[in-house]
Amino acid sequence: KPVTNVNQALQGRVAGVFISQPTRPTDDASIKIRGINTINGSTDPIYVIDGMVMDNSFSGFNAVNLNDVASIEVLKDASATALYGSRGSNGVVVITTKKGKKGEGKVSYDGWIGFQTYANTPKTMNTRQLFELRKEAYTNGYMQTNPDGDVNAYVNDVIMGSNTAFADYEFDAYDNNKNYDWLDAVSRTGVQHNHVVSLSNGNDKGSYYISFGYTDNKGVIEKSEQEKYTGRINADQQIKSWLKVGTNTTFTRTENTLVDDGVMNRARCANPMLEISDEIETLNWQGIFDQNNFNPLRSLKVDNDLVYNRLLSSNYININPIEGLNLRSTFSIDYAQKQQNKYTPNDIYESERYGTQGEAKDDRDTRTVWQWDNSLSYEVSFGKHKLNAMVGTSATRTTYNYINATATGFGTNLFGYHSLGSGYKKDQRGLSTAWSEQTLLSYIARVNYNYAGKYLLTATARYDGSSKFAKGNQWGIFPSVSAAWNITEEKFMKNQTIFDQLKLRAGFGIVGNQNGIGNYTTLGLADNKGYEFGDTFQMGYLPGKELSNPNLKWEQSATANLGVDFSFFNGRLNGTVEYYNTHTKDLLVERSLNASLGYTTMLDNLGKTKSSGIDLSLNGDVIRTKEFTWSLGTNFSMYKNEIVRIDDTLDENGKPASQVAQGWIIGEPI
Numbered sequence: 001k002p003v004t005n006v007n008q009a010l011q012g013r014v015a016g017v018f019i020s021q022p023t024r025p026t027d028d029a030s031i032k033i034r035g036i037n038t039i040n041g042s043t044d045p046i047y048v049i050d051g052m053v054m055d056n057s058f059s060g061f062n063a064v065n066l067n068d069v070a071s072i073e074v075l076k077d078a079s080a081t082a083l084y085g086s087r088g089s090n091g092v093v094v095i096t097t098k099k100g101k102k103g104e105g106k107v108s109y110d111g112w113i114g115f116q117t118y119a120n121t122p123k124t125m126n127t128r129q130l131f132e133l134r135k136e137a138y139t140n141g142y143m144q145t146n147p148d149g150d151v152n153a154y155v156n157d158v159i160m161g162s163n164t165a166f167a168d169y170e171f172d173a174y175d176n177n178k179n180y181d182w183l184d185a186v187s188r189t190g191v192q193h194n195h196v197v198s199l200s201n202g203n204d205k206g207s208y209y210i211s212f213g214y215t216d217n218k219g220v221i222e223k224s225e226q227e228k229y230t231g232r233i234n235a236d237q238q239i240k241s242w243l244k245v246g247t248n249t250t251f252t253r254t255e256n257t258l259v260d261d262g263v264m265n266r267a268r269c270a271n272p273m274l275e276i277s278d279e280i281e282t283l284n285w286q287g288i289f290d291q292n293n294f295n296p297l298r299s300l301k302v303d304n305d306l307v308y309n310r311l312l313s314s315n316y317i318n319i320n321p322i323e324g325l326n327l328r329s330t331f332s333i334d335y336a337q338k339q340q341n342k343y344t345p346n347d348i349y350e351s352e353r354y355g356t357q358g359e360a361k362d363d364r365d366t367r368t369v370w371q372w373d374n375s376l377s378y379e380v381s382f383g384k385h386k387l388n389a390m391v392g393t394s395a396t397r398t399t400y401n402y403i404n405a406t407a408t409g410f411g412t413n414l415f416g417y418h419s420l421g422s423g424y425k426k427d428q429r430g431l432s433t434a435w436s437e438q439t440l441l442s443y444i445a446r447v448n449y450n451y452a453g454k455y456l457l458t459a460t461a462r463y464d465g466s467s468k469f470a471k472g473n474q475w476g477i478f479p480s481v482s483a484a485w486n487i488t489e490e491k492f493m494k495n496q497t498i499f500d501q502l503k504l505r506a507g508f509g510i511v512g513n514q515n516g517i518g519n520y521t522t523l524g525l526a527d528n529k530g531y532e533f534g535d536t537f538q539m540g541y542l543p544g545k546e547l548s549n550p551n552l553k554w555e556q557s558a559t560a561n562l563g564v565d566f567s568f569f570n571g572r573l574n575g576t577v578e579y580y581n582t583h584t585k586d587l588l589v590e591r592s593l594n595a596s597l598g599y600t601t602m603l604d605n606l607g608k609t610k611s612s613g614i615d616l617s618l619n620g621d622v623i624r625t626k627e628f629t630w631s632l633g634t635n636f637s638m639y640k641n642e643i644v645r646i647d648d649t650l651d652e653n654g655k656p657a658s659q660v661a662q663g664w665i666i667g668e669p670i
């Protein structure tokens with residue numbers, strides 16, 4: 001099956017990775033690694049693309065061109081994700097993109113086309129079925145209230161002889177056996193096609209890889225579409241024997257044409273006795289006007305365009321002054337821009353219903369992430385011992401800007417959302433802006449030890465400081481350790497013929513999480529409030545509804561992981577079994593306050609959760625020859641999580657209390 005992004009490519013291939021496919025071409029597939037451990041905040045993992053950390057905001061995961069990917073590795077346990085600190089608390093997807101290879105230059109093209117339609121739609125009644133059902137319902141109602149009445153007369157004179165139960169157009173559809181499929185009227189056969197051209201080359205001194213891609217995905221609902229343009233350049237050069245520089249830079253532009261969810265829902269539930277037309281304003285039953293049941297054909301006239309632009313650039317310099325010693329500095333930028341423009345015409349009922357006489361919106365968001373990583377590593381071997389040590393720093397700064405403008409009242413639909421100043425309802429114009437900034441500074445140390453390929457040990461410590469927390473709580477240290485025993489390298493296993501590989505792994509680590517809070521939550525925010533001052537309208541500020549909490553600290557998850565890797569039959573059958581157990585404490589939970597305090601909520605470190613599970617993956621080569629290989633793979637995951645505590649509230653039995661209104665039940669899954 002052709003796929004257009006990394007999340008779709010991972011579906012069903014990695015144990016413990018849960019992916020939900022989108023229902024619209026403009027949406028991203030969602031990804032969860034080993035379930036959910038937190039109550040507030042994002043549970044998405046991060047992508048690390050050639051060393052650059054990226055999250056899913058601004059359609060980030062969808063910005064990666066799958067044809068540029070050389071390898072994907074999913075890091076799930078705390079020891080493996082420790083190198084990425086708090087940003088990797090929900091798992092890490094490590095992506096390495098393609099590089100040029102030594103030899104003759106290469107030019108390649110990859111393309112495909114596919115079609116999509118509804119696999120299954122809920123069955124709905126046709127005209128005759130619905131007519132008879134309504135007729136029977138009216139008859140039963142009459143018999144219940146008039147047990148001695150003349151049923152035949154009621155049916156002939158009232159139901160079939162008047163508009164009590166049916167409108168004239170419904171009688172016409174029934175008499176002439178007409179069925180109207182509104183869902184079909186707003187649907188089409190979706191078409192997807194993808195094209196990528198790449199050029200690459202390399203030699204002893206350097207390499208380059210350049211690619212250009214285009215993807216078009218037309219959805220099954222009319223007008224819904226996503227077009228994506230991608231470009232990438234990966235290059236590196238050995239300037240001196242001890243000096244190497246390189247860049248991994250990509251740009252993605254994604255153009256989405258959005259259609260309101262109500263179009264499909266209203267069309268699917270429309271009256272099959274109502275003739276399909278874009279002239280009627282609403283979808284009616286029995287001739288009764290329904291002001292909220294907009295005609296989906298007319299709703300398709302709404303222009304709703306969403307555009308993402310994303311630039312990712314990771315640039316490094318690597319100095320190797322002596323054998324085994326490497327000093328590497330990497331400066332990266334992740335620039336994301338989002339612009340959504342929407343225009344609701346003045347001649348559809350949505351405008352009349354909400355009194356806008358046409359509405360235009362312009363939303364613009366930009367986010368810039370600067371990341372500067374520096375590391376010093378040293379690798380040495382002596383006898384059967386191999387040691388690799390690394391220390392480093394990582395600094396990240398994120399700035400965010402937002403502006404929104406809205407105008408209503410348009411005398412013509414000619415200009416759409418391109419002329420907000422044409423809106424004549426001056427008093428209904430809207431303008432809002434926002435700006436925020438956050439920083440994260442980290443110090444990292446890691447040691448890898450390997451003895452004869454049999455015994456492996458890794459220890460990592462990361463010291464993270466976040467601007468989201470108040471002074472005194474900004475820093476947290478998150479250690480991890482893992483060990484592995486490669487049993488097949490032992491002498492007593494040399495003569496056995498069952499296992500090609502048998503390795504036992506164990507790990508333990510603690511990771512921090514700051515995703516559950518805003519950039520300025522610990523400072524206390526003010527809300528703007530308009531008021532009359534004399535004969536003029538003024539703008540002032542009041543304390544926000546949320547009470548600030550300077551004592552907030554890092555949410556922490558401790559995970560233990562046990563695993564077995566095995567391989568049989570000269571590597572033709574291999575697999576992994578893993579068990580993990582995670583306990584999360586100091587959950588960032590929004591607690592309710594008595595409104596008499598002047599505040600209604602406060603974020604606090606109160607909750608606890610726990611989760612555990614098993615991941616199993618099995619892969620095998622059914623046929624393996626020099627000319628042909630047929631491989632099959634399967635995986636199985638089972639996990640459970642539960643809320644241990646939400647806050648310090650106790651029930652009548654003195655046990656942690658649930659918050660039913662929030663859907664948080666003690667002992668139940670999150």
